[in-house]
Amino acid sequence: MSASAGFADGAKVFADKGCGGCHYTDGPAKEKTIEDQLAKKGPELWYAGSKFKGEWLGAWLADPQPIRPMKYNSLTDKNAGDHPKLAAAEAGEVKDFLMGLVSKDVPAGVVTPKSNPQGKLIFIKKMPCSGCHKYQTGGKLVGGNTGPSLVDAGVRLNPDWILAYLANAQVFKPVKDMPNFDGILSKPDMEKVAAHVASFTAADAN
Known part of the structure; x- marks a missing residue:
């Protein structure tokens, strides 16, 4: 299957499963006010291929595990961990689409974990960072709950995107x-x- 065919098949699955009800995929960023942000049901995915590692993304779509301790856009409600699962074949197709x-704004090949x-x-x-994000140091889990966990950031995130996000998160x-x-x-x-950060794994004890 060609890359373009995989992209198209994944886009169809994404649409058929209603993923667009929570995640928008056409960039650039749309939200301009706090009301826009609070109206979102899930994170935007228009730069998913720059942000995520493909192997992790495919596995996550088939077996989603909470990335953030708290429910999206909430400071009080815990993440229920109820993101829908996709069948393995569908997860692979949606992964191809999202990647x-x-x-x-994410130059490639700049950062080596x-x-x-x-x-x-x-x-x-x-x-x-520890005010919002959990990570491991010295074998201990530390940090806040309001942002996505960084415990496995090196498995999940593209190192070049981490740099781009640090430099200009507002993009x-x-x-x-x-x-x-x-x-x-x-x-x-x-x-x-x-x-x-790109060196972090769930087993990190440094």
């Missing part, structure tokens, strides 16, 4: 509390942090 949705002392220090000491999420670190951190420092 074809990319953003020009690597736990590094500088990136770790900046992440823990200079950035407020992807214009109405969010996630800060832009451009002007706060140097580009080399952001690259070190992105490489560090």
Whole structure:
């Protein structure tokens, strides 16, 4: 099957299953106000191919596990973990469709995943990540509940997208509390942090 055929088949499954009721796939970002953000039922996917790793995405679509502790757009309700599952073949097709949705704002091949002392220090000491995101350090789970977990970020996320998001989160999420670190951190420092976060796995004990 050609890549274009896989994309088209996945787009059809995505539509037939009603996925567009919660996730929009046509970019750029649409939300302009907090009301726009709160009206969304799930995260936007117009840059999914730049954000996610394909192997992880296909497996997740077939067996979804909660990524964020709290329900989407909620500070009080826990994530029920009830995202619909797709059959294996359908998950593969939808994965092909979503991986074809990319953003020009995510240059490829910039970041290599690597736990590094500088990136770790900046992440823990200079950035407020633990206020919203869970991650593991020293074998312990730490951090907040209001944002997506970073425990398995290295399995889930494209390292280059992590950097692009740190540098200019508003391209992807214009109405969010996630800060832009451009002007706060140097580009080399952001690259070190992105490489560090991209090294996270669920078994991380560093």
